[in-house]
Amino acid sequence: MTIQKNDDASAPVLSVVIPCYNEGENVPLLFGRLMPALHGLGVTVEVICVNDGSSDDTLARLLAVQKSEPSLRIVDLSRNFGKEKALSAGLFHSRGQAVVPMDADLQHPPEVIGEMLAKWREGWDVVFARRDARTGQGMKERAFARAFYWVFDHLSDVRLPREVGDFRLMDRRVIDTINEMPERSRFMKGIFAWVGFNHTEIIYHQGERAAGTSKFSSIKLLRFAFDGLTSFSNFPLRVWGVIGAVISSLAFFYILFRIIRTLVWGIDVPGYESILVSVLFLGGMQLLTLGIIGDYLGRVFDEVKGRPLFIVRRLYEHDGRE
Template sequence: MTADSQPISPPTLSVVIPCYNEGENVALLFGRLLPVLEGLAVPFEVICVNDGSRDDTLDRLLEAQKGEARLRIVDLSRNFGKEKALSAGLFHSRGRAVVPMDADLQHPPEAIADLLAKWREGFEVVFARRDARTGQGLSEKLFAKGFYWVFDHLSDVRLPREVGDFRLMDRKVVDTINRMPERSRFMKGIFAWVGYRQAEIVYHQGERAAGTTKFNSWKLLRFAFDGLTSFSNFPLRVWGGVGAMISSLAFLYIVFRLIRAMIWGVDLPGYESILMSVLFLGGIQLLTLGIIGDYLGRVFDEVKGRPLFIVRQLYEPDGTG
């Protein structure tokens, strides 16, 4: 289809793709995605969200749009992060079914047909479960298992195993998510929280087509902690129990020292025991204050009420925007 053609509105399917420094993947992505979508024989649109990329991602997306009238580009004013870029894509989607996916082709476009088939059976959320974690080391796999275990035991929301953002959501599900006001957007938790009738398909995760991952160990750890604190207040509540336990042990130790002094007399206080007690209790206090501070910071962000993202420009296929 040429740029002179008009996209069908509203489309049946919207594919939402956050992009951050994915210039090397743009041509590879559309070379594989568009033939798959054409073969589905349903009206579709592709929404690419440029999340403040520092390379030529936007230029390559605009070049691709010249030959594809169903490509819409949301250019954010800066890098807001993948979760908020995904939120921007969902907000601008118009399809009756919406599929978020990554730009690096680790989410195979061919699996979209299976997602649509389940949706046509009446399921409102169809998530794609990877059969194995491709391109990850043992430490990353153990970290992921540990995160899921902790999240399931500390949160009221259970995350489906080995499921990322790649899934299909009905229009009513997307509208529900778009109405959710929170600024801390842990999308996997939000997708699980909304519920609705769910099904799954299994797919094989491919290797990254080009470029390098944007997540390092620190970002993954921060992302995991953000997810936990977004859906559980257990880290706050647990310190009440820890404080009670430490206070009880301290009280028993005081009683022990008093009895010992009455029986054997007062001995020279131990420097090591005092030092360890001060350092231990000081560390517990600082850790507690840090967790409280993280929750307080979230409250601060929510109270300010700033928008989730700022769109610098929306590039429509007809040249408007």
Template sequence: MTETPVTPDLSVIIPCYNEGENVPLLFARLIPALEALGVTFEVVTINDGSKDNTLERLLEMQKAEPRLRVIDLSRNFGKEKALSAGLFHSRGRAVVPMDADLQHPPEAIADMLVKWRDGAEVVFARRDARTGQKLSEKLFAKGFYWVFDHLSEVRLPREVGDFRLMDRKVVDTINRMPERSRFMKGIFAWVGYREAEIVYRQGERAAGTTKFNAIKLLRFAFDGLTSFSNFPLKVWSWVGAAISTLAFLYIVARLIRTMIWGVDVPGYESILMSVLFLGGVQLLTLGIIGDYLGRVFDEVKGRPLFIIRQLYEPGER
């Protein structure tokens, strides 16, 4: 088998979490697709604290494929951190992150390379449709993109995930970014550079089930928004001003009414509603401030993005 050069033409990065069933299916398509490109390549896989036999399957694949490198993290750090680990350890002149479930077709990398050779430094892979998703999930995605575009200075390309090609200079720029709260789609868009795109048809998940549920997706969306926008902090100044204005107008109206018609019996319901409404606004405001403060806390601690238990290079075992 061909040995991987120190600086291959292409690095493919694949974060894996409980993807043991998908590993053999993935490499059965990935390696032939990469060999057909006529370039030198490496495949960097990251075992993100899997609880199944993902690591064992990857190491089995490495015995027959010397261009496969396996990074075993000490625990589950999440996809964004695992992807960052792959970017840090990639060596290729071009880098392509992709998922392990074959929803990202390896054959599409050939089209990305064409755009890259034509001068593009970032090549987006835009899905033509969301395969295997419920209507509620599709509507949630559309809503998230709309909110992100209107509240953030960074515009996310529509229907584009982590599947893309990046030039070495782009990856080096991302690796120099010190932030620990990482929303990779936003980071990929923020760095800029010359862009191009291809369109691909998203496949069905080869095996297993998705690791995201509604709560995780909602938290992921909120993390993305707060990573690239301080609008959730600023908006409460306007909310407070609006509530204060309405309260002042209400006070004036009550004073005029009292002077004209006298004092009436105060309403218990109106007082209760006012207290509950203002209390809810205050708690919501504190929660959002707490989220931003937590991000500052994480940055100040300066802990590493991830911890590698072992890096399995070909031929070292």
């Protein structure tokens, strides 16, 4: 994938990128709040909605909105590639001098985009939008999020800003840098943090989901968290060398103990239970180690194949171009 920097003087000042997967109910609600907020900014804007293989009427509703909103561009992917790839597609097609990714469910209030734009005009390359609370989440989800941030910060060289999701403003230089990154395992929160640049933040109140339900189950969230960790840390690989050394040391001292005991008290019959426990424990550790190595090896396999991050079936422009 060849990335070309956007030097077009006619490019919009602001691009808003919105991945959409089965968000048909939210489309009219979203644009009912988004467009008035953008029109009040006094700058040229474009809205890029990425239809990530939706099976409902998301695309039809987006096309209906496009008839009255010339700034809306629709990137229709050939299938469901997942939110991280859909977000990458939106960033790739963005042309604005500043870019704001946001969700389609209105948990990210479009009214705060103006505040982020003001910070950007002060010279900041990245403006984080930090939520003041996790609205609509129970104690289990909040505890899981805190645990993930703690583990990620201690095992990775990249620190994720607390309570900051994809909702942020990024300068064109930041977007061009992200688009040039060739990796296919796209943990976007980590990528956003890894590229650096000078940054500041604003505080916002996260709204309730406007309609529909979250597409992330507990299993998907757990897998997403593990993907994020293995994308930015090789600690899960290195730690097994330490564990192996500890187990080998314990086994060595146990062998010495058995030899000394045999020389002093003679040969006895070892217990069957201790042998069984040792075999099962070491076998389980080996299988767990192989599983983690297999996950990293699978990532290498995906990178070597070099398949594109996403496939665009059609790009809908307001002037009829595709």
